[in-house]
Amino acid sequence: MTYDIIVIGGGVTGAGVARDCALRGLSVLLLERHDYNYGASGRNHGLMHSGARYAVTDPDSARECIEENNILRSIASHCIESTDGLFVTLPDDDIEFQATFVDACHASGITAEVIDPSLACTLEPALCRDVRGAVRVPDASVNPFALTHANVLDARLHGADMLTEHEVTALLVAGGRVEGVRALDHRTGLEHEFHAPITINAAGIWGAQLVRLAGIDIQMFPAKGTMLVYSQRVNQMVLNRCRRPANADILVPDGTVSLMGTTSDRIGIDEVDDMRVTDAEVQLLMSEGEKMVPQLATTRLLRAFAGVRPLIADDSDPTGRSISRGIVCMDHATRDGMEGLITITGGKLITYRKMAEQATDLACSKLGIAVPCTTATTPLPGSESTGNEWDDFNPTHKSNATRRHGTCAQNIPADNATDRTIICECQHVSVGEVKYAIERLQCHDLVELLRRTRLGMGVCQGKNCICRAANLMAQMSGDPEKSLRDLERLLDERWRGIKPIAWGTALREAQLTATIYQGLCGLDQAASGRKEDQP
Numbered sequence: 257m258t259y260d261i262i263v264i265g266g267g268v269t270g271a272g273v274a275r276d277c278a279l280r281g282l283s284v285l286l287l288e289r290h291d292y293n294y295g296a297s298g299r300n301h302g303l304m305h306s307g308a309r310y311a312v313t314d315p316d317s318a319r320e321c322i323e324e325n326n327i328l329r330s331i332a333s334h335c336i337e338s339t340d341g342l343f344v345t346l347p348d349d350d351i352e353f354q355a356t357f358v359d360a361c362h363a364s365g366i367t368a369e370v371i372d373p374s375l376a377c378t379l380e381p382a383l384c385r386d387v388r389g390a391v392r393v394p395d396a397s398v399n400p401f402a403l404t405h406a407n408v409l410d411a412r413l414h415g416a417d418m419l420t421e422h423e424v425t426a427l428l429v430a431g432g433r434v435e436g437v438r439a440l441d442h443r444t445g446l447e448h449e450f451h452a453p454i455t456i457n458a459a460g461i462w463g464a465q466l467v468r469l470a471g472i473d474i475q476m477f478p479a480k481g482t483m484l485v486y487s488q489r490v491n492q493m494v495l496n497r498c499r500r501p502a503n504a505d506i507l508v509p510d511g512t513v514s515l516m517g518t519t520s521d522r523i524g525i526d527e528v529d530d531m532r533v534t535d536a537e538v539q540l541l542m543s544e545g546e547k548m549v550p551q552l553a554t555t556r557l558l559r560a561f562a563g564v565r566p567l568i569a570d571d572s573d574p575t576g577r578s579i580s581r582g583i584v585c586m587d588h589a590t591r592d593g594m595e596g597l598i599t600i601t602g603g604k605l606i607t608y609r610k611m612a613e614q615a616t617d618l619a620c621s622k623l624g625i626a627v628p629c630t631t632a633t634t635p636l637p638g639s640e641s642t643g644n645e646w647d648d649f650n651p652t653h654k655s656n657a658t659r660r661h662g663t664c665a666q667n668i669p670a671d672n673a674t675d676r677t678i679i680c681e682c683q684h685v686s687v688g689e690v691k692y693a694i695e696r697l698q699c700h701d702l703v704e705l706l707r708r709t710r711l712g713m714g715v716c717q718g719k720n721c722i723c724r725a726a727n728l729m730a731q732m733s734g735d736p737e738k739s740l741r742d743l744e745r746l747l748d749e750r751w752r753g754i755k756p757i758a759w760g761t762a763l764r765e766a767q768l769t770a771t772i773y774q775g776l777c778g779l780d781q782a783a784s785g786r787k788e789d790q791p
């Protein structure tokens with residue numbers, strides 16, 4: 257129960273820190289209160305920024321983005337689709353801004369090529385025809401789930417202990433230093449103490465509450481962002497409006513779907529664990545999206561979801577738009593007189609590796625260890641070179657499992673017909689992939705399965721596949737009651753995302769899903785039976 261480093265939080269940042277520590281030979285424990293990617297890392301746009309979006313307003317963050325963009329292409333190739341991006345000027349936008357934007361990109365080291373609007377429409381046929389200007393930049397699409405899991409996998413392969421469903425409830429403080437943590441295991445209800453000379457707080461927006469346990473104050477700004485998922489991939493390149501960052505100005509292609517986003521509104525910290533998407537947010541995203549890509553007006557919506565950006569507070573900005581997305585690494589010894597505690601926050605999904613490097617460098621200097629960081633040059637599991645450049649850099653042609661797991665897909669059982677059977681047609685998830693997730697990726701229930709395989713995230717939103725997966729997990733665990741409870745939880749979670757956009761075809765499909773699960777499978781009766789059994 258004693259380690260060199262304890263990391264709190266299993267988002268991409270915490271996973272990256274655990275990996276970096278493990279690669280440097282430190283003994284490390286990561287504690288996540290729910291599941292990997294439960295926070296912002298599983299609720300974002302999946303845009304691998306070139307940095308262009310921030311070039312005018314936040315040049316430090318823009319430089320961090322382009323540096324990490326280049327690194328991730330080589331170490332995380334299986335998580336990335338190299339789509340490139342366009343910043344387009346629509347009739348509503350100021351064309352004068354284009355020159356300012358291109359100059360700022362160049363100043364931050366970002367390639368930005370002005371192209372003729374007609375060429376933009378040829379490259380991206382979904383674009384509206386009255387585009388007035390277009391700039392091509394090296395944006396891309398990134399699979400955030402795969403990125404975090406590749407870091408988790410590598411950390412574990414290098415000896416890290418990684419515990420999900422473990423919530424840190426206390427920081428153990430003695431003599432002005434944090435000496436460890438107390439954590440509640442949600443699966444057993446037991447509390448455990450873990451000790452380490454250094455604890456790294458990578459708890460995202462919850463980081464402020466966490467350090468308060470040691471009497472430290474950090475002012476964070478919970479900036480909620482809402483996104484829409486369309487049922488088809490309408491665009492092939494990342495599309496951005498060429499203007500200062502604003503609401504509803506990015507459309508990202510992601511596998512077989514497209515994601516429109518985002519909004520930015522400050523919410524109360526008490527709302528972070530119970531976020532609701534509002535009608536006004538959905539209307540805004542739809543109407544702005546249609547201006548850039550008219551086809552969205554007739555494309556079916558699949559769901560809406562929201563995440564909270566872990567930003568450091570700046571009360572002069574009510575929306576959080578102008579707060580820097582730069583990395584914030586706090587040494588609480590120099591800041592607050594509390595040794596043994598580091599906070600790493602701010603930043604972006606795609607700057608997670610740099611964030612991890614900064615936090616681990618600081619931890620190493622405190623421990624008196626001089627091992628350099630190697631994460632910028634060591635490929636993540638799944639992205640090792642196969643010697644075939646096409647395979648390494650063009651994941652679009654690969655099987656879906658390869659896109660999710662890279663070269664690790666070769667470990668997915670496929671020797672017999674049962675293992676090869678597809679149980680989620682939308683995302684092409686096989687029985688073997690479910691087994692792989694359970695046996696190798698710390699998957700304990702259906703929601704966790706969804707985060708590891710994307711089962712249930714496709715066009716049918718789980719209508720056809722979730723009961724099959726529940727059955728399979730019941731067979732493997734020998735606990736059908738648990739599978740039934742998991743099934744209810746997953747359907748609730750899916751419905752939460754469908755409800756804000758439930759009209760037309762989406763509503764009809766949701767009704768069909770309800771009929772299958774409640775009518776045919778009797779799930780509501782099973783649930784009410786269980787409630788009657790309770791004292």
Ligand SMILES: Cc1cc2nc3c(=O)[nH]c(=O)nc-3n(C[C@H](O)[C@H](O)[C@H](O)COP(=O)(O)OP(=O)(O)OC[C@H]3O[C@@H](n4cnc5c(N)ncnc54)[C@H](O)[C@@H]3O)c2cc1C
Pocket residue numbers: 264265266267268269270287288289290291292293294295296297298299300301302303304305422423424425458459460461462463466479480481482518562563564565566601602603604605606607
């Ligand atoms: C709407 C939106 C869109 C975005 N789009 C993009 C994008 O396109 N590209 C990009 O690069 N970035 C994007 N971002 C930013 C990016 O998602 C975040 O910067 C990044 O995911 C933060 O990761 P994290 O690990 O620091 O935090 P999180 O992912 O929030 O992880 C924190 C973890 O800590 C855990 N935790 C909290 N308290 C405790 C405790 N007491 N004990 C144990 N564990 C605890 C939580 O459960 C959580 O899993 C977006 C963010 C939002 C909200």
